[in-house]
Amino acid sequence: MAAAKSMPSALDFELVARCSTTKARAAILTLPHGPVLLPLFMPVATQASLKGLTPEQLEGTGCRLCLNNTYHLGLKPGQEALEAVGGAHKLQGWKHNILTDSGGFQMVSLLKLANITEEGVRFLSPHDGTPMLLTPEHSIALQNTIGSDIIMQLDDVLVTTSPDTKRMREAMERSVRWLDRCIAAHKNPTTQNLFCIIQGGLDLEMREECCREMIARDTPGIAIGGLSGGEAKADYCRVVNTCTGLLPELKPRYVMGIGYPEDLVVSTALGADMFDCVWPTRTARFGDAITKHGVLKLRSAKYCDDFGPVEEGCGCVCCRKGEGSLGVTRAFVHHLAAKETVGAHLLTIHNVWYQLALMRSVRESIIEDRFPAFLKQFFADLHGGDKAKYPDWAVEALRTVGVDLMM
Amino acid sequence: MATALKNLEDPRGHFFDIVDLFDTSVVTPRLGILRVKGRQELETPNFFAISSRGVVPHLTPDVISASTTIGGVHMALEDFIERATIGTPPIMKCPGPSPLHTFTALPQPLITLLAPRRTPAVSAPKGNSNTAISVFPSTGFQVLSNESYISYIAKLHPDIAISLADVPHGSSPGTKRVAKMGDRTQEWVTELLKSKNNEQAVQYEYLNQLADELADGISGLAFYDSDLLPDMPATTTLSRLPRLSLDEPSSPRQILRQVSLGMDIFTIPFIGFATEAGIALTFRFPRPVLEEPLISEGIGSSVLPLGIDMSSKAHTASLKPLSTACTCYTCTTHHRAFLQHLLSADEMLSWTLLQIHNSHVVSEFFISIRESVRNGKFGVDCDEFARTYESELPGKSGQGPRVRGYHFKSEGPGEPKKNKAAWGNLGNFGHGVNGLIPDEPAGTLEDKGFAEKVDI
Numbered sequence: 001m002a003a004a005k006s007m008p009s010a011l012d013f014e015l016v017a018r019c020s021t022t023k024a025r026a027a028i029l030t031l032p033h034g035p036v037l038l039p040l041f042m043p044v045a046t047q048a049s050l051k052g053l054t055p056e057q058l059e060g061t062g063c064r065l066c067l068n069n070t071y072h073l074g075l076k077p078g079q080e081a082l083e084a085v086g087g088a089h090k091l092q093g094w095k096h097n098i099l100t101d102s103g104g105f106q107m108v109s110l111l112k113l114a115n116i117t118e119e120g121v122r123f124l125s126p127h128d129g130t131p132m133l134l135t136p137e138h139s140i141a142l143q144n145t146i147g148s149d150i151i152m153q154l155d156d157v158l159v160t161t162s163p164d165t166k167r168m169r170e171a172m173e174r175s176v177r178w179l180d181r182c183i184a185a186h187k188n189p190t191t192q193n194l195f196c197i198i199q200g201g202l203d204l205e206m207r208e209e210c211c212r213e214m215i216a217r218d219t220p221g222i223a224i225g226g227l228s229g230g231e232a233k234a235d236y237c238r239v240v241n242t243c244t245g246l247l248p249e250l251k252p253r254y255v256m257g258i259g260y261p262e263d264l265v266v267s268t269a270l271g272a273d274m275f276d277c278v279w280p281t282r283t284a285r286f287g288d289a290i291t292k293h294g295v296l297k298l299r300s301a302k303y304c305d306d307f308g309p310v311e312e313g314c315g316c317v318c319c320r321k322g323e324g325s326l327g328v329t330r331a332f333v334h335h336l337a338a339k340e341t342v343g344a345h346l347l348t349i350h351n352v353w354y355q356l357a358l359m360r361s362v363r364e365s366i367i368e369d370r371f372p373a374f375l376k377q378f379f380a381d382l383h384g385g386d387k388a389k390y391p392d393w394a395v396e397a398l399r400t401v402g403v404d405l406m407m
Numbered sequence: 408m409a410t411a412l413k414n415l416e417d418p419r420g421h422f423f424d425i426v427d428l429f430d431t432s433v434v435t436p437r438l439g440i441l442r443v444k445g446r447q448e449l450e451t452p453n454f455f456a457i458s459s460r461g462v463v464p465h466l467t468p469d470v471i472s473a474s475t476t477i478g479g480v481h482m483a484l485e486d487f488i489e490r491a492t493i494g495t496p497p498i499m500k501c502p503g504p505s506p507l508h509t510f511t512a513l514p515q516p517l518i519t520l521l522a523p524r525r526t527p528a529v530s531a532p533k534g535n536s537n538t539a540i541s542v543f544p545s546t547g548f549q550v551l552s553n554e555s556y557i558s559y560i561a562k563l564h565p566d567i568a569i570s571l572a573d574v575p576h577g578s579s580p581g582t583k584r585v586a587k588m589g590d591r592t593q594e595w596v597t598e599l600l601k602s603k604n605n606e607q608a609v610q611y612e613y614l615n616q617l618a619d620e621l622a623d624g625i626s627g628l629a630f631y632d633s634d635l636l637p638d639m640p641a642t643t644t645l646s647r648l649p650r651l652s653l654d655e656p657s658s659p660r661q662i663l664r665q666v667s668l669g670m671d672i673f674t675i676p677f678i679g680f681a682t683e684a685g686i687a688l689t690f691r692f693p694r695p696v697l698e699e700p701l702i703s704e705g706i707g708s709s710v711l712p713l714g715i716d717m718s719s720k721a722h723t724a725s726l727k728p729l730s731t732a733c734t735c736y737t738c739t740t741h742h743r744a745f746l747q748h749l750l751s752a753d754e755m756l757s758w759t760l761l762q763i764h765n766s767h768v769v770s771e772f773f774i775s776i777r778e779s780v781r782n783g784k785f786g787v788d789c790d791e792f793a794r795t796y797e798s799e800l801p802g803k804s805g806q807g808p809r810v811r812g813y814h815f816k817s818e819g820p821g822e823p824k825k826n827k828a829a830w831g832n833l834g835n836f837g838h839g840v841n842g843l844i845p846d847e848p849a850g851t852l853e854d855k856g857f858a859e860k861v862d863i
Contacts, residue, residue: 047748047752047754048745048748050756052756075845076751079857080854119861123858125848125849126844126846128848132853132860133860134857134859135859138859307501326467329510331497331501335498335510340462341464345755345759
């Protein structure tokens, strides 16, 4: 595989600080719709809306970059309507940045009889059985119409736990070839940033090879894909650590599908900058509140008369004290959980705020070069100070970057 | 049926002022101001939003403050007492001087009105007794005695409470039953009045007694049937009381009729019905701001619809506001194409945006009604409105949000499910995966740029 030519970019990456112990970095990523601070969590507004929140409410959580899913927008409202409306920003009234995935993942996971060939993803139309094909060119054209600030290449996704090394290699190499097709098809390189996606399963050598090929294509940003699919956390950490070790310092690194707080802080320590996951918003709809002491299942009867805020000390509009506070209590969320959607909306606000605030404090600690201490406090809070409860994978992963949680 | 309102805050006299009514013996529209300490004044005629489990459906408290002008909320005690059968309901342990407000995180300026039952109420399988009524919390029917209702009011401290009334929701009572309803309701009102030092509202026969014996103690009248209004005894004491309609008007025309009979405050279930049916209300009183765009909607006749179905594919690429010249958050920030997309994708934000818009349209409707009454043009304006708009709301085509179990009771065996299963069996795609599997012909998918047809 030959390296392609260098690409224009529609972003500016300014490295602000590096942790002196771990591989964590703090940066300012300036995108077409404004700057965002890295490291960063991105909530997922799958179908151009974040689960009942207005764009103003989402903005109020501090979010300046959210996800939309290309597969979903391609079906509804469809490319034609998106074109007529003027893209996804105009469709949803969102003034800030949007990142879209390529749609390949949903394609393979949702469509019966989808299979991947060199041309693209082949599937039978569920409506009438007509054979159809979705190519890298389709995905990029759709993302060009959507107008997202960051677009993702179509990749050949395979579960990382697949034992088929030959198929894994094929998927990795094909993803590189598809990146070349995506680059060629990309019409707006000066207004939309195309990110490549590193594949290669849990095989570190294959990941290294993929990194070298992808880096040579010089996309504005780089994603590490195929993870968060049920692999052991220790394997996950090794892959992230290996990739970040090879990636250029002055480009954003996005690990796809990651969202548990402990995964976020550990992945940041391993040198990753950007993360997305539906978990915080999905779990909110089940009545689960994310707090620094762990997840509270507010549907539980024990919260029925708990008149404290969802999380003491939290700055979200539900929990904060004083001016502008809504005074939402755990008892009220319990009262609404699974019965009125307003309860889900309130918890969605809280959970998104939590994730963004977590990354803000991670960032501050990196800038002030006290990230190792932050990590220790984070795990102590999460597990009530009981080191026996610390997950082995996190302890192990952090040791590889010079932080010993047990000390 | 009518019953009493009890205002827990203010001494009577400051609670409700009628601004422009000179002759209490005439049935006529009237303007008033409702004042509750610590809350925003409410100019009447006006409406209270209807809540479910203490929230205005789809609207978080911050959205209510930022994007609506709702002045008060109708709360139903039955939404809070499912645990009464096993202990003290949590809301009764809520700290602070107004637990109902605090528990529901309701913005401070809004007035709370506590009623025993939701509006509309689910009809109970068992009748009411001499001392209690049937209520329907989320866990099933329960008995609520007047005695315990009075103690709930005392603790929860709503701004206004509606006294318990013997209303047979969902069936029309016979002659003997009617007499009993009056007796029971009066008995219950009397008990409520005795329980507190200040004040509170009830059926024809019984209204007379109310006028003679109880009017000094009550601060308002709640009507389950607005046809009683013309029969109100024309005493000054009774006429001075604010009148709340629990009559469930099904259209703006019915609201206008009740206003013409002197009704002051409404609860309006059709706002929520329209929202959940995907309909944006578009009526204005007495006439649309600009006629041209509404006519061109392809209605075909010169009579305008009261609302527009936002689910219609006609809006797919429309950047127009939901309603022409509407100043609500939804219309100034979003457009029909987004609403159409959200409804088609079953996204919860669709109902939030519609609820904001529809509440705004009704708020504006009442502003115009007050203006018209003030200018002495209410009669002619009502005639014009009747000529301009259809009499009933358009039908729905949208599926709407999932039906809440506690808003319905099963009518017998073999009833179809109210909600579609969200997920089917693994591998059985196309059955329940909501809209995530393309169900259009391959040619359409190709036209949409989603994928292309290929030969095998």
